[in-house]
Amino acid sequence: MLPALALASFGCVVLLLEFLLGKARAAAARQWILGLSLTGLAVTAWTLWAQQQALDGRRLTAFSGAISVDGFALFFNWIFLVASLVTILISYRYLEIEGEEHAEYYGLILLAQCGMYFLATGTDLVTIFVGLELMALSFYILVGFLRGERRSNEAALKYFLLGVFSSALMAYGFSLLFGVAGSTRLKDIGTAIQAGDLHDPILLMGLAVTTVALLFKISAVPFHMWAPDAYEGAPTPVTAFLSVGSKAASFALLLRFFLEPLGALRDAWQPLLVAVAVLSMTAGNLAAITQTNLKRLIAYSSISHAGYMLLGLVAGNETGLQGIAVYVLVYTFTNLGALLVVAALRSKGAGRGTEEDLNDISGLAQRNPAYAALMVVFLLSLAGLPPTAGFIGKYYIFLSLIQTGHTVLAVIATLYVAVAIFYYFRIVKRMYMGEAAERASLISSSLGVRVALGITTAATIVIGLYPEPFLRFAEISLLR
Amino acid sequence: MPALPAAVPLSWYLTLSAFLFVLGVAGFLFRRNIITVFMSIELMLNAVNLTFITFSYKLQQVDGHIFSFFVMVVAAAEAAVGLAIILTVFKNRQTLEIDELDSLKN
Numbered sequence: 001m002l003p004a005l006a007l008a009s010f011g012c013v014v015l016l017l018e019f020l021l022g023k024a025r026a027a028a029a030r031q032w033i034l035g036l037s038l039t040g041l042a043v044t045a046w047t048l049w050a051q052q053q054a055l056d057g058r059r060l061t062a063f064s065g066a067i068s069v070d071g072f073a074l075f076f077n078w079i080f081l082v083a084s085l086v087t088i089l090i091s092y093r094y095l096e097i098e099g100e101e102h103a104e105y106y107g108l109i110l111l112a113q114c115g116m117y118f119l120a121t122g123t124d125l126v127t128i129f130v131g132l133e134l135m136a137l138s139f140y141i142l143v144g145f146l147r148g149e150r151r152s153n154e155a156a157l158k159y160f161l162l163g164v165f166s167s168a169l170m171a172y173g174f175s176l177l178f179g180v181a182g183s184t185r186l187k188d189i190g191t192a193i194q195a196g197d198l199h200d201p202i203l204l205m206g207l208a209v210t211t212v213a214l215l216f217k218i219s220a221v222p223f224h225m226w227a228p229d230a231y232e233g234a235p236t237p238v239t240a241f242l243s244v245g246s247k248a249a250s251f252a253l254l255l256r257f258f259l260e261p262l263g264a265l266r267d268a269w270q271p272l273l274v275a276v277a278v279l280s281m282t283a284g285n286l287a288a289i290t291q292t293n294l295k296r297l298i299a300y301s302s303i304s305h306a307g308y309m310l311l312g313l314v315a316g317n318e319t320g321l322q323g324i325a326v327y328v329l330v331y332t333f334t335n336l337g338a339l340l341v342v343a344a345l346r347s348k349g350a351g352r353g354t355e356e357d358l359n360d361i362s363g364l365a366q367r368n369p370a371y372a373a374l375m376v377v378f379l380l381s382l383a384g385l386p387p388t389a390g391f392i393g394k395y396y397i398f399l400s401l402i403q404t405g406h407t408v409l410a411v412i413a414t415l416y417v418a419v420a421i422f423y424y425f426r427i428v429k430r431m432y433m434g435e436a437a438e439r440a441s442l443i444s445s446s447l448g449v450r451v452a453l454g455i456t457t458a459a460t461i462v463i464g465l466y467p468e469p470f471l472r473f474a475e476i477s478l479l480r
Numbered sequence: 481m482p483a484l485p486a487a488v489p490l491s492w493y494l495t496l497s498a499f500l501f502v503l504g505v506a507g508f509l510f511r512r513n514i515i516t517v518f519m520s521i522e523l524m525l526n527a528v529n530l531t532f533i534t535f536s537y538k539l540q541q542v543d544g545h546i547f548s549f550f551v552m553v554v555a556a557a558e559a560a561v562g563l564a565i566i567l568t569v570f571k572n573r574q575t576l577e578i579d580e581l582d583s584l585k586n
């Protein structure tokens with residue numbers, strides 16, 4: 001509970017700071033705001049660490065079963081912490097360039113992370129719903145943060161409408177599940193599902209609607225249409241936070257839902273998840289081939305990554321679940337890194353484009369070899385090639401599929417890795433072989449960007465070369 | 481908590497709320513004005529509330545009532561954020577037609 005309290009109180013204070021300090025234009029005021037947000041994250045890290053020590057492999061429930069602090073929840077909370085840390089570090093300069101330096105931005109990031117905390121720990125429908133909405137509402141505002149820019153407005157509106165729609169679906173599903181179980185606790189719902197008759201239309205409807213809403217939130221095909229628009233229009237640091245934090249939090253919720261109350265119905269949902277996973281990999285990878293906007297390309301590739309993660313749940317054995325945890329961890333660092341490079345391309349100057357097109361990265365290797373090399377590392381990892389971290393994530397997912405006899409699925413997934421290599425290397429080709437555009441954007445890096453790049457690169461390489469501690473960390477976090 | 485009147489069976493309430501919900505979904509999918517689409521979503525949330533209250537009465541439990549309060553709170557927050565977003569979109573484009581929002585595309 002303490003991490004959520006820390007996040008909520010720091011979030012609210014930062015939110016109010018703009019009124020206390022007057023307009024947050026002065027550099028001193030802005031640095032105070034940044035410092036306070038980072039302090040909030042440090043306090044959160046400390047409370048998480050204290051909980052991790054106190055937990056010692058047990059599971060603590062609080063508020064008469066409304067939240068459950070276990071290894072699983074803490075694992076995901078570390079991921080959320082990394083995501084918001086990196087986002088805050090790269091946002092300072094980005095907001096300066098866009099001329100939208102407001103304290104609310106940092107406050108909303110902290111509040112969104114508070115919502116994620118409840119998504120990962122919540123074991124009660126009320127907690128889950130409120131946590132989900134806290135996260136989603138913060139994200140709607142963050143996506144539309146560039147008020148003067150039409151693309152940002154449009155992305156916020158599309159994300160908002162589809163997000164609220166899926167939340168309403170989830171609430172309806174929850175209401176029907178409550179009717180069947182007579183309780184809002186996930187545990188009681190699980191008992192009711194086991195005892196109940198699957199042909200009860202209310203139960204069936206409740207499960208179906210809830211599942212659709214969950215798939216919406218992780219942006220799996222066919223409920224993915226909001227993701228490319230929201231990712232493209234949002235400010236790049238927000239895209240990074242959205243693609244990593246929101247996806248990890250929704251996955252935590254999905255896993256808790258499918259493994260705990262729905263665990264008994266495995267046979268019923270497994271074919272459905274197979275279909276969704278294959279469709280996600282197909283649509284995500286094939287649509288990414290033709291994209292020329294880097295953020296949109298990463299959006300489609302992240303849809304296909306959701307498909308790979310679902311495959312771990314399809315296999316459902318120990319290796320598969322460990323694989324999902326490792327995959328989420330690896331994806332967090334790698335995707336943050338790739339979007340970080342895209343964010344660094346943005347530079348000052350009137351009349352410039354958005355600097356996130358394939359043309360803008362063309363010839364980057366001549367202008368800025370270090371950034372080009374780092375981008376290659378991140379793209380290798382996204383594609384899942386050794387010796388980067390992405391390989392470890394994919395390896396465990398594929399291993400679990402073969403262990404459980406889903407050989408055909410493993411073959412399909414491997415074939416799509418080849419497709420992914422094709423479009424990731426299109427970027428590499430443009431960076432190394434392409435002519436530099438005339439008004440080539442220069443990378444103006446700041447201390448925050450360099451620190452964030454250091455964190456993500458180090459993690460991407462270290463997990464790839466020496467995965468043991470991370471695998472052990474993922475293993476103790478399994479939901480059992 | 482008073483019991484449900486015997487003359488109106490439980491299934492009627494559930495049918496009504498399911499009907500409202502489907503109406504909301506249909507409005508979300510087929511209407512082209514942003515405000516109307518947003519109102520359709522509010523209708524869906526009201527259907528959720530009705531379902532919760534019905535089950536709460538039937539089970540003689542307050543959990544459903546509590547959840548419906550949270551749904552109302554969330555709906556209010558969504559309205560605040562949503563209308564602000566719709567307002568900025570209107571300011572920049574002078575239109576409320578969903579089909580005219582097409583600057584992000586493949």
